[in-house]
Amino acid sequence: MRLAVIDGRATLLTTEGRLDVESASDGRFPAEVTGLFDRWSEFRAWAADYRPAPATDALPAPDTLGPVSPRPAQILAVGLNYVDHAAESGFAVPEAPIVFTKFASSITGPFGPLTLTGDSVDWEVEMVAVIGIGGRDIAAADAFDHIAGFTVGQDYSDRDVQFLGAPAQFSLGKSFPGFAPVGPVLVSPDEMPAPEQTVLECTVDGELMQSAPLSDLIFSVPDLIARLSAVVTLMPGDLIFTGTPPGVGFGMTPRRYLRRGEVVRASISGIGAIEQVCV
Known part of the structure; x- marks a missing residue:
């Protein structure tokens, strides 16, 4: 499955073209993607009748695409989940x-301006897991049954705010408006390449800053689901930022x-790319 939010409406990207979910299901499912997560098992079974479009197909116009989970109950983010990123961060x-x-x-959506909050705003490309079926104490072996899909995210960080005081205040420095763009599409686990072939990259004005395969994660996605759900009740639509590879400005x-006017592009194999212009 490849699911996009186009002009606020959940849309399947299929080999037959773009299918508005509400129209194609004769009103069985809502247009708003948040409502789909609450009925994910039922929706997933219905959507299985449609063959996903290839990842290489052109996407809709950037200004029409919205975040694939616009109102998550929870956003859980994992720091230092690549060995070399932990090392470069000290x-x-x-x-x-x-x-x-x-x-x-x-x-925010996958394309648009990024308002710089100071002179220390940093980039962090991440693969984001979107929860479809919630729960607690989810076994790692069952994790993919609970994941609606994966998308590209940027964990933008104002380092001055993040490291203000001791201990550091990670959440505040990473939560300014626009600091969590996600998209451009949601890709179901069965449509994703193998972890060693799933490459995360980030460029700034065309210069490659980050590049690493998902297989370099310290804690794999199933392991994260198991560990997180042992403490937190995961809910439909929740986002899990799984960590960034080395190559951040810090x-x-x-x-x-980042400086005004620069263009930040984050991409992941099998999903696509998102892009922000610094203002």
Whole structure:
């Protein structure tokens, strides 16, 4: 399944073309994607009748695409989940997932302006898991049954705010408006490439900053689902930012942060790309 939100309406991208979910289902399912997550098992079974469009197909116009989960009850984000990113940040490899939140008001669509909040705004491309079927104490072996799909996310971070005080305040520094763009589409787990073939990349003005396969994760997605759901009740539509690979500006010498006018592009194999212009 490849699902997009086009002009606010849930739309399947299929080999037959774009199918408005509400119209194609004769009103059985709502146009708003949030309503689909509440009935994900039923919707997934219905959508299985349609063959997903290839990942290489052209997407709708950028200004028509919205976030694939615009109002998640929870956003759980995992820090230092790549060995080399932990090293460049000056931290030891974690023995357990380092978890923080991005507040829901930071969610935005996959394309558009990024308002810089200061001189230390950094990029962090991440694969984001979207929960379809919630629950607690989910076994790692069952994790993919609970995931609606995957999408591209940016965990933008104002480093000055993030590291203001001791201990650091991760959540505030990562939750300014527009600091959590997600999209351009939601791709079901069965349509994703193997982890070693799922490459995350981020460029700034065309310069490659980050590139790593998903297989480099310290804690895999099923492991994260199991560990998180042992504590938190996961809910339909929740977002899990799974971590960023090395190559962030904070880890460079000298440090390198975003400047007005620069274009940030984040992409993941099998999903697509999102893009922001710094203003």
